[in-house]
């Protein structure tokens with residue numbers, strides 16, 4: 001099933017290749033890849049209404065195709081506890097972004113529930129000149145950034161490949177539950193990785209994909225952030 005959606009039509013009309021978190025999650029959801037429900041608020045009033053509907057605490061994030069690293073630019077507020085705080089966080093994020101990126105196109109704020117703490121892992125796809133789409137798995141945070149503790153396989157991957165990728169990283173014992181920490185649902189992660197592989201295989205117009213982080217729990221795994229970059233039209 002190839003991607004056919006309003007999300008892609010809009011990106012094409014606007015001539016951009018970066019999809020926002022909300023747009024990326026919408027496509028992933030269609031592919032049955034688990035993502036935290038995320039909605040767009042275009043005003044403070046809307047942000048408060050959506051937060052109440054989703055239930056507190058919530059997370060607010062800047063929604064702009066021009067801002068890829070949302071927290072680095074002051075565009076993320078975690079654990080926002082009530083309507084008053086949503087209003088305050090809304091103004092703070094908007095003014096910080098307008099000061100730092102006066103020319104960024106801003107769609108509004110992405111609102112989602114604050115997910116309970118889980119083990120952070122990442123799944124990514126990038127295209128290698130020689131091998132084409134390559135899937136990456138690693139543990140989130142400093143383990144990836146500093147230690148580069150990641151594994152790779154060429155797309156498409158099988159369930160067995162996913163199982164190997166997970167067990168190959170040095171941090172694997174953390175996923176099994178380390179020093180009283182809850183073990184992660186490894187089979188849910190394997191399933192998620194196979195689905196991501198199928199998703200990118202079926203949609204060659206995707207140039208890059210990042211689920212960073214995915215929260216892994218004892219009984220499930222769910223992406224709290226997502227980013228998709230499309231090929232520029234002439235390359236598809």
Ligand code: ADP
Nearest residue numbers: 059068069070071112113114115212213224225
């Ligand atoms: P970016 O990667 O663009 O800076 P993220 O959406 O990844 O922004 O948010 C930064 C961090 O905030 C994440 O790595 C994660 O630890 C935390 N976070 C993001 N969304 C949620 C959420 N819905 N629930 C809990 N924590 C979250």
Ligand code: MG
Nearest residue numbers: 212213225226
């Ligand atoms: Mg992220």
